[in-house]
Amino acid sequence: MAASTYREAVRSALREEMERDPDVILLGESITGYGGSYAVTRGLVEEFGSHRVMETPIAEAGIVGFAVGAAMGGLRPVAELMTVNFALLALDQIVNSAAKFHYMFGGQWSVPMVVRTVSGFGQLGATHSQSFEGWFASVPGLKVVMPATPADAKGLLLSAIRDPDPVIFIEHSLLYSTRGPMPDDPAALVPIGRARVARAGTDVTVVAYSRMLLQALQAAEALEREDGCQCEVIDLRTLRPVDYPTVAASVRRTHRVVLCGEDWRSGGFGAALLAELQDLCFDDLDAPIARVAMRDVPLPYARNLEQALLPSSEQVVETVRSLL
Amino acid sequence: MTPAALPAEPAQLLEMYRSMVQIRTFEDTVQKLYEKALVHGSTHLCQGQEAVAVGWAAALTPDDYTSYTYRGHGHALARGMSPEAAFAEILGRSTGVNRGKGGSMHLTDARLGLMGCFAIVGSGLPVAVGLGRGAQLRRETRVSVTFFGDGASNIGAFHESLNLAAIWKAPVIFVCENNLYGEYSRINLTTTVDDIAVRATAYAMPSQIVDGNDVQAVYQAAQTVVERARTGGGPTLVECKTYRQRGHSRSDAGAYRPPEEVTSWLARDPLIITRRQLLDSGSVTSADIAAVDDSVATAIANAAAAAEQAPWPDLAEITRDVHA
Numbered sequence: 083m084a085a086s087t088y089r090e091a092v093r094s095a096l097r098e099e100m101e102r103d104p105d106v107i108l109l110g111e112s113i114t115g116y117g118g119s120y121a122v123t124r125g126l127v128e129e130f131g132s133h134r135v136m137e138t139p140i141a142e143a144g145i146v147g148f149a150v151g152a153a154m155g156g157l158r159p160v161a162e163l164m165t166v167n168f169a170l171l172a173l174d175q176i177v178n179s180a181a182k183f184h185y186m187f188g189g190q191w192s193v194p195m196v197v198r199t200v201s202g203f204g205q206l207g208a209t210h211s212q213s214f215e216g217w218f219a220s221v222p223g224l225k226v227v228m229p230a231t232p233a234d235a236k237g238l239l240l241s242a243i244r245d246p247d248p249v250i251f252i253e254h255s256l257l258y259s260t261r262g263p264m265p266d267d268p269a270a271l272v273p274i275g276r277a278r279v280a281r282a283g284t285d286v287t288v289v290a291y292s293r294m295l296l297q298a299l300q301a302a303e304a305l306e307r308e309d310g311c312q313c314e315v316i317d318l319r320t321l322r323p324v325d326y327p328t329v330a331a332s333v334r335r336t337h338r339v340v341l342c343g344e345d346w347r348s349g350g351f352g353a354a355l356l357a358e359l360q361d362l363c364f365d366d367l368d369a370p371i372a373r374v375a376m377r378d379v380p381l382p383y384a385r386n387l388e389q390a391l392l393p394s395s396e397q398v399v400e401t402v403r404s405l406l
Numbered sequence: 407m408t409p410a411a412l413p414a415e416p417a418q419l420l421e422m423y424r425s426m427v428q429i430r431t432f433e434d435t436v437q438k439l440y441e442k443a444l445v446h447g448s449t450h451l452c453q454g455q456e457a458v459a460v461g462w463a464a465a466l467t468p469d470d471y472t473s474y475t476y477r478g479h480g481h482a483l484a485r486g487m488s489p490e491a492a493f494a495e496i497l498g499r500s501t502g503v504n505r506g507k508g509g510s511m512h513l514t515d516a517r518l519g520l521m522g523c524f525a526i527v528g529s530g531l532p533v534a535v536g537l538g539r540g541a542q543l544r545r546e547t548r549v550s551v552t553f554f555g556d557g558a559s560n561i562g563a564f565h566e567s568l569n570l571a572a573i574w575k576a577p578v579i580f581v582c583e584n585n586l587y588g589e590y591s592r593i594n595l596t597t598t599v600d601d602i603a604v605r606a607t608a609y610a611m612p613s614q615i616v617d618g619n620d621v622q623a624v625y626q627a628a629q630t631v632v633e634r635a636r637t638g639g640g641p642t643l644v645e646c647k648t649y650r651q652r653g654h655s656r657s658d659a660g661a662y663r664p665p666e667e668v669t670s671w672l673a674r675d676p677l678i679i680t681r682r683q684l685l686d687s688g689s690v691t692s693a694d695i696a697a698v699d700d701s702v703a704t705a706i707a708n709a710a711a712a713a714e715q716a717p718w719p720d721l722a723e724i725t726r727d728v729h730a
Contacts, residue, residue, distance in 0.1 A: 107543065138570065139569055139570065141569065143532060143566055144532045144566030144567055147535070147536065147563065148532050148533070148536035148539070148570060150532075150533045150536060151521075151538075151539075151550075152536035152537070152539065152540035153536070154521060154536070154540075155471070155536065155537045155544070156544060157544070174526055175529065175532065178526050178529060179524075179529060179533060183522065184727055184728075185507065185727045185728055186504065186507060186512050187504050187507075187514045187522055188727065189727040190514055190515070191516060191521070191522070192730035246730035
């Protein structure tokens with residue numbers, strides 16, 4: 083089985099879709115010479131030319147609005163926003179345009195586009211270290227995807243580009259250099275809206291996505307080793323629509339659940355997930371639904387302060403233990 | 407060399423007059439429906455700005471893309487939208503152009519190249535650039551014309567969009583309908599330039615100022631600018647000087663406007679100007695004009711009556727078309 087980094091997986095999905103479909107275009111800030119955010123698109127302009135790999139000014143509303151129009155006109159644009167923090171400048175286009183046009187215009191238009199952007203941190207300070215997946219996941223009309231592994235990064239991006247709806251595809255800066263196995267069939271799609279049981283277990287369900295999947299799997303190993311506790315770890319993969327059947331089926335077996343995310347505790351994605359799971363699983367629960375999330379403060383710069391705040395495998399371990 | 411644009415011949419001008427009267431009568435009828443408590447929500451009427459809508463529509467083909475603002479009824483009708491379907495949409499009925507799910511601010515008709523009315527100020531501009539540049543990339547000959555108010559020229563999306571269209575020489579025409587008021591504020595309170603057109607200079611883009619109350623002037627300017635965009639000459643900013651005869655929205659009497667300003671602009675009502683042009687041509691009589699007025703009045707009254715009888719949307723519409 084071949085292996086790939088997360089960065090190479092994203093790049094190969096972009097390359098293969100551009101080879102397969104001449105209507106796929108890329109656009110974003112510094113995506114040509116420099117190779118874009120975290121150098122994901124490096125080399126693609128040489129392969130496909132500047133009419134399909136389009137360098138844009140620093141203009142997030144313009145970039146996403148452009149993609150909406152291009153998608154309405156028949157193209158399949160993949161717009162890159164350097165980080166999810168900068169996506170705030172494009173929120174109007176994402177929420178009021180991309181997510182609305184199919185419904186509000188009575189089904190006359192569809193908006194098949196992808197916004198690729200990046201979550202993460204690393205002493206970047208308060209404005210560059212945020213996680214907004216919960217905001218996007220609250221908007222009907224959008225699909226929201228956060229892959230944790232190279233195989234999913236590729237397979238989900240292939241699906242996102244072919245999807246008829248706007249997809250917010252959030253990568254993670256700390257995952258780009260991770261390596262993982264790739265499927266034997268390089269063109270295999272990973273369907274949007276389907277979670278994956280990343281580790282089977284019987285005692286506690288741990289729900290995670292993106293980088294927190296790695297933390298959850300580490301925690302599960304430690305809990306098995308130190309406590310003899312068998313965690314079932316679910317990689318959510320898609321945050322809208324959530325694969326509730328897979329999560330609920332697991333909770334019906336384990337009767338305990340911990341939800342893991344990097345966004346803020348109040349109003350974050352985990353809060354919405356918790357509310358829905360309580361409705362679905364209340365009678366199956368032997369303990370309150372527990373969460374691992376970012377504390378409700380802006381992320382400080384200093385290394386020790388940042389480290390103290392970042393959701394970690396240790397926090398997952400402690401939270402699982404609190405339920406046992 | 408762009409061929410010289412010709413004014414409309416009397417027969418065509420009479421049709422343009424018919425279209426303008428249709429818009430005026432439609433808007434007056436919407437106001438009456440509101441007063442009868444049949445129209446709820448918000449409506450923004452365009453009495454006084456009919457010549458802009460009709461002059462531009464006459465210079466376009468059905469393949470061209472157009473996009474508008476929440477003050478878009480007139481443009482939609484000028485592009486050929488059925489008045490009955492437009493009334494039905496404003497009344498929230500199942501026979502509306504968007505099946506009752508868009509409302510007054512969001513009229514759209516894919517078959518007419520009417521890509522949408524955008525109710526967020528400035529939001530339509532980047533979308534229009536995506537449509538225009540997208541057509542260019544797909545080697546289509548369509549142009550994309552986007553209409554907006556003077557107020558939108560102060561929002562970031564305006565500047566991002568002009569810059570994007572300029573760097574890609576996209577076939578996009580930015581039409582500013584300068585009606586002197588952004589919502590409830592006169593333009594001189596919010597803008598330091600008298601002519602919005604001068605802002606094109608910052609993007610090395612050609613611009614033009616047109617008498618927006620003279621349909622012949624609008625039509626001639628539009629032909630020239632459309633031809634330039636269609637033949638690879640890139641984008642243009644056109645400022646149509648006009649006047650909003652009513653308030654911002656239907657509940658606003660516009661009492662903040664100086665009476666002498668209103669009086670002077672009412673004397674330059676686009677319908678008065680066009681009637682004079684028709685009579686001066688020597689081939690149209692007062693009786694011809696009266697016949698147009700009468701037939702439009704009957705058609706609009708019938709359309710409104712039919713729309714009032716149309717059924718409400720089925721409740722199944724609630725979940726229809728959230729996704730494509």
